[in-house]
Amino acid sequence: MSARENILQRIRSAQAHAVVPEVERIIANPVRGPQPAPVANLVSRFIEQAQALSSQVLRVDARNEIPHTIAHYLAENNLGNHALCWPDFLEWDWIAARIVVAAQPASADDAVGITGAFCAIAETGTLMLLSGAHTPAATSLLPETHIAVLDSARIVATMEDAWDLLRRERGSLPRAVNFISGPSRTADIEQTVTLGAHGPARVLIVLVS
Amino acid sequence: MQVSSLKFQRNAGKSLKNKILQGALKNIEPRFVGARREAISHLEDFEAVRSRATAIRDQVLANLDQWLIRFEQEAQRRGAIVHWAETAAEANRIICDLARQYNVKKAVKSKSMVSEECGLNDALEAAGVQVIETDLGEYILQLAHEPPSHIVAPVLHKTRDEVSDLFELHHHLPRKTGIAELCQEAREILRPHFISADMGISGANFLIAETGSALIVTNEGNGRLSTTLPRVHVALTGIEKVVPTLEDATTLIRLLPRSATGQDITNYVSVLTGAKAADESDGPEHFHIVLLDNGRSKMLGTKLQAMLRCIRCGACMNHCPVYQNVGGHAYGWVYPGPMGSVLTPSFAGLAATLPLPNASTLCGACAVVCPVSIPLPDLLREVRHQQHQANLRPWLERKVLAVWAWLALRPIWYARYTGLMSRVLAWLGGAKGRLTWLPGVWTRERDLPAPAGQTFRDLYRKRDKS
Numbered sequence: 001m002s003a004r005e006n007i008l009q010r011i012r013s014a015q016a017h018a019v020v021p022e023v024e025r026i027i028a029n030p031v032r033g034p035q036p037a038p039v040a041n042l043v044s045r046f047i048e049q050a051q052a053l054s055s056q057v058l059r060v061d062a063r064n065e066i067p068h069t070i071a072h073y074l075a076e077n078n079l080g081n082h083a084l085c086w087p088d089f090l091e092w093d094w095i096a097a098r099i100v101v102a103a104q105p106a107s108a109d110d111a112v113g114i115t116g117a118f119c120a121i122a123e124t125g126t127l128m129l130l131s132g133a134h135t136p137a138a139t140s141l142l143p144e145t146h147i148a149v150l151d152s153a154r155i156v157a158t159m160e161d162a163w164d165l166l167r168r169e170r171g172s173l174p175r176a177v178n179f180i181s182g183p184s185r186t187a188d189i190e191q192t193v194t195l196g197a198h199g200p201a202r203v204l205i206v207l208v209s
Numbered sequence: 210m211q212v213s214s215l216k217f218q219r220n221a222g223k224s225l226k227n228k229i230l231q232g233a234l235k236n237i238e239p240r241f242v243g244a245r246r247e248a249i250s251h252l253e254d255f256e257a258v259r260s261r262a263t264a265i266r267d268q269v270l271a272n273l274d275q276w277l278i279r280f281e282q283e284a285q286r287r288g289a290i291v292h293w294a295e296t297a298a299e300a301n302r303i304i305c306d307l308a309r310q311y312n313v314k315k316a317v318k319s320k321s322m323v324s325e326e327c328g329l330n331d332a333l334e335a336a337g338v339q340v341i342e343t344d345l346g347e348y349i350l351q352l353a354h355e356p357p358s359h360i361v362a363p364v365l366h367k368t369r370d371e372v373s374d375l376f377e378l379h380h381h382l383p384r385k386t387g388i389a390e391l392c393q394e395a396r397e398i399l400r401p402h403f404i405s406a407d408m409g410i411s412g413a414n415f416l417i418a419e420t421g422s423a424l425i426v427t428n429e430g431n432g433r434l435s436t437t438l439p440r441v442h443v444a445l446t447g448i449e450k451v452v453p454t455l456e457d458a459t460t461l462i463r464l465l466p467r468s469a470t471g472q473d474i475t476n477y478v479s480v481l482t483g484a485k486a487a488d489e490s491d492g493p494e495h496f497h498i499v500l501l502d503n504g505r506s507k508m509l510g511t512k513l514q515a516m517l518r519c520i521r522c523g524a525c526m527n528h529c530p531v532y533q534n535v536g537g538h539a540y541g542w543v544y545p546g547p548m549g550s551v552l553t554p555s556f557a558g559l560a561a562t563l564p565l566p567n568a569s570t571l572c573g574a575c576a577v578v579c580p581v582s583i584p585l586p587d588l589l590r591e592v593r594h595q596q597h598q599a600n601l602r603p604w605l606e607r608k609v610l611a612v613w614a615w616l617a618l619r620p621i622w623y624a625r626y627t628g629l630m631s632r633v634l635a636w637l638g639g640a641k642g643r644l645t646w647l648p649g650v651w652t653r654e655r656d657l658p659a660p661a662g663q664t665f666r667d668l669y670r671k672r673d674k675s
Contacts, residue, residue: 004293007448007502011274014510023272023279026453027419033261033460034254053476105490108404124474133488137437141430159459173287173420175485175492176437179478184430186392187470188346188362190233190369191240194392197345198399199430199477 032160035123042122042155047207049125053182054195055203066206067097070147073204074099074112079145083112087134089149106138113143113200119154119162120205124181127205128162131176140180146200148180152209210328210356212557214541217564221531221539230536233366241362241527244471245578251473252463262464263582265457266518269449273509276418276451277500283421287483289496300501301332304410304443307497308338311441313407317399319425319432320344321412322360322521323445323501325543326556329410340410341402343431345395352379358537360544361469361523366536399431409435409493413446414520415461416498419454422482423498426465426475433477442493444481448500449517455480461520464580468522504556512591516551518581525575525585531568540565547575547585554592559599566592628664635662 001009039045047057060069074081087103094101106113116135117127127148131137140146156162159179166173184199195201213220224230249255269276281291294300300323308316316338318324330340330351342351346364350357352375357363364372372391377384380398385391411432413423423444425432436442452458458480466472485492508517526532526546537545542553542562550565566589575585596602597610616623638644638659645656 002293003295003299003502006295007293007500007506008274008277010502010506011277011448011509014506015272015274023275023418023453026268027279030419030454030456032456033265033463034257036253049473053474108400126474126478131485131489131492133486133490136490137433138491141433141437159462160456163455163459173422173480173482175481175483175489177480177482178433179474179480181474181476184428184476186345186429187240188344188349188364189367189372189388189391191236191362191365192388194389196396197392197429197431198343198396198403198434 035158035160038157039122042157043152043207046120046122046125046155049122050182050205051125053125054185055125055182055205057205057207059207059209061209063208064093066149066208067092067094067099069206070114070204071097071099073147077145077202079112082110083114083147084110084139084143085114086116086136086139088116089114105136106142108142110143112145112147113139113141114147114149115140117148117150117154119156119165120150121157121159121162121179122155123158126159127180128166129178129180130166130170130174131178132174137176137178140178141199144196144200145202145204146180146183147204147206149206149208152207210325210543212542212553212561214553214557214562214565217539217541217568220541221535221568224535224539229368229371230366233368234533234536236365237527237533241471241523245468245524245527246471248467248471248473252467258460258463259580259582261460262520262580263518265452265460266520266581269451269453270509270514270517273448273451273506276453277448280416280418280421280451281500283418284416284483284498285421287421289421289483289498292497292499294499294501295503297327297501297503300327300445300499300503301329303499304329304445305332305336305338307441307443308333308336308408311407311495313338313441315339315341315402315406316408316410317341317343317402317406317431317435317439318347319409319411319427319435320347320363321410321445322357322543323412323447324410325357326503327445327501329445338408341399341406343399343403343429343435344427345392345429345431348395348399349375352376356538357543358545359523359526360521366538403431403434403438406435406439408441408443409437409439410443410445411436413444413450413498414465415458416446416451416500417453417455417458417480418451420480420482422480424458425479425481426462426477427479428470428472428476430477433479436479436481436493437491440493441495441497442481443497443499445499445501447505448502449505449519465520465522468524468578468580508555513551513555513588515583516548516555516588518583519548519552520581521548522580524578524580525583528574528578530570530572530574540568547589548583551585551588551592554595559592559596559601563596563601566590566596624664624666628667631660631664632662634660
């Protein structure tokens with residue numbers, strides 16, 4: 001017998017009297033656990049939580065303000081004027097903002113990666129990114145600075161709400177769903193938190209109202 | 210990994226005298242105990258979340274075969290390949306075969322305690338694969354050739370100075386002393402390995418039956434890099450890690466980082482499903498999931514089944530007065546502290562782990578903080594019972610217990626004997642009321658307060674008369 005059959009056989013013999021489970025019924029009707037009480041203002045809750053986890057948040061009123069806002073941030077932090085971005089963002093007016101953008105697979109040398117987000121979660125100040133041909137996962141991972149453009153209408157209360165949104169809009173999961181809550185960090189040496197481990201050291205969220 | 214749990218007493222003694230280790234262990238109280246308390250307070254009703262989490266884990270364990278089959282079906286439908294391993298050796302063989310099949314020269318690893326359980330690194334290296342640990346703590350341990358001493362913070366026992374020494378020795382760069390500089394140096398050294406590796410190896414915190422996904426929580430981003438850049442990704446985890454739905458995983462995520470490091474959420478939570486699509490520029494071309502049994506299925510249907518709920522947060526060890534004082538290495542295997550003292554005997558055998566269930570005061574702190582309500586003190590007592598049943602306890606201990614049991618079944622004799630001993634010990638305690646010279650180690654480090662000279666029964670009888 002194969003390892004698979006042996007393991008399953010051992011489990012079954014230990015559970016001889018188990019009730020036949022309704023696996024498919026449970027999956028078709030997912031039960032939510034206890035969630036935080038609803039908040040009046042999802043946007044302010046999101047900003048508060050994101051900042052608590054060391055993400056920076058800048059608000060803009062319209063999409064056409066995004067390149068300038070990013071340019072200002074890059075200049076302020078001495079981050080140069082080159083950036084990688086998701087392909088859909090190429091159409092924005094980066095020339096006027098004097099930023100050179102490229103939409104290509106990220107390499108170890110890229111300093112800045114600009115992405116969107118599928119949605120964001122107010123409870124923990126978390127961004128939810130889906131992998132895909134037009135939304136490569138490495139853009140938010142390899143560069144030392146990650147800039148995420150987020151529509152404030154895409155902020156939901158909890159991770160459960162985010163799953164529902166994903167089921168509604170996409171039906172199934174992409175290869176990778178990445179929940180990002182601030183810059184990468186480690187506390188392995190003397191349990192002292194240090195920002196910027198293997199992932200980005202800076203996360204800027206440009207929130208479009 | 211070799212089991213050296215039989216040497217617990219000697220190693221614990223050494224740990225207590227190790228000043229560097231004792232200094233490092235002082236971080237547990239503020240950084241873990243305090244941080245957890247704070248993070249749990251952010252939940253409106255911790256007990257409600259915890260009881261839901263417990264129900265989720267119990268629901269899966271009650272029909273584990275069905276949930277595993279559902280997980281396997283969905284994972285394969287999405288393009289992952291699922292392997293089953295009965296033993297650590299079998300898991301190693303499967304992964305070494307994959308390395309050969311895909312012509313893997315270098316593998317980068319995200320932290321995985323199951324891989325430590327299997328001794329996977331040694332197996333891969335013997336098969337000619339260069340293995341690089343990329344979690345900062347695990348990387349430091351790889352340089353030092355040491356096992357982890359904590360399941361969440363594997364390098365808890367080391368100080369910054371020791372890390373400086375190791376990096377200077379291995380990196381041939383000017384010595385760094387600041388923690389941030391050391392982290393930056395590790396980032397720069399490890400980055401090229403992520404880019405050039407052929408295989409990424411991770412664990413999985415949860416397997417989601419609904420979607421066939423492996424869920425991984427990390428803070429450093431090394432888990433994301435290891436599972437995004439190399440062309441092959443292998444996730445190795447225990448068969449008990451399956452949960453039904455995304456909602457269930459979410460409930461557990463509300464508890465895992467809070468219980469482990471006092472974070473409301475880890476920096477990254479990655480839900481990985483299948484291999485990359487043809488039009489994607491990143492992600493592994495091949496995604497393999499290895500499900501390890503290695504003693505887990507034997508715990509099902511026994512009094513130790515509740516242990517399989519464990520989500521590996523480490524809260525039980527952080528709050529254990531024994532662990533807080535001796536650290537993880539004394540326990541002699543991958544899983545230290547209360548959870549390890551239940552798991553290790555089941556995985557490595559009762560005889561090889563005799564001291565473990567006794568390396569506890571049964572104070573109950575572990576059960577109070579466990580996010581999935583595992584009654585750890587009860588389980589530790591059960592392992593003690595199993596040791597006794599298997600005749601593994603020392604001869605003298607068994608005889609003393611047999612005499613006590615004989616006496617306890619005869620109430621009149623029991624009352625006479627305890628009444629007599631109580632008076633004798635009270636007399637021996639003298640004016641100070643303390644015994645300072647019992648045989649063996651009993652009074653070497655402490656005095657025993659002498660009994661009052663009257664038993665409860667004496668007092669009760671007197672009260673009745675008055």
